Amino acid sequence: MINTVCFFELPADDLDSLQDFYHKMFDWNFQKVPGDFRYYKIDMGQETVKGGMTARQDPQHTPVNYVKVGSARESIAKAVKLGAKVIVPQKPVPGAGWFAVLLDPQGNRIGLWEEDLSAG
Numbered sequence: 001m002i003n004t005v006c007f008f009e010l011p012a013d014d015l016d017s018l019q020d021f022y023h024k025m026f027d028w029n030f031q032k033v034p035g036d037f038r039y040y041k042i043d044m045g046q047e048t049v050k051g052g053m054t055a056r057q058d059p060q061h062t063p064v065n066y067v068k069v070g071s072a073r074e075s076i077a078k079a080v081k082l083g084a085k086v087i088v089p090q091k092p093v094p095g096a097g098w099f100a101v102l103l104d105p106q107g108n109r110i111g112l113w114e115e116d117l118s119a120g
Helices: 015-026 072-081
Strands: 029-032 040-043 065-068 085-093 097-103 109-115
Touching: 015 029, 015 040, 015 072, 072 085, 072 097, 072 109
Parallel strands: 065 109
Antiparallel strands: 029 040, 085 097, 097 109
């Protein structure tokens, strides 16, 4: 389908360690793309990517990719143990779920989303 988000790219200062973080955090796998440069396809499953828009919260507020998780609380703890930093602690979206925003070990923003219709 055209006009839909279909791809995202994570910059890395150290490809091996950042791949290790995302593999341990979300069980993502990486496959090298043929060529002379180091570029990797991320295999994270088949779920469709959805989008949203909000007012900029601060000058450093850049696009955030949210990853659906089973438990935001457990995922935050796991991410911190793996070297991430929490920049927006877990907060409810009433009637929809819970979210948090982290910085991965190399400074990229990554959001966590837990569906929970009773959140609030």
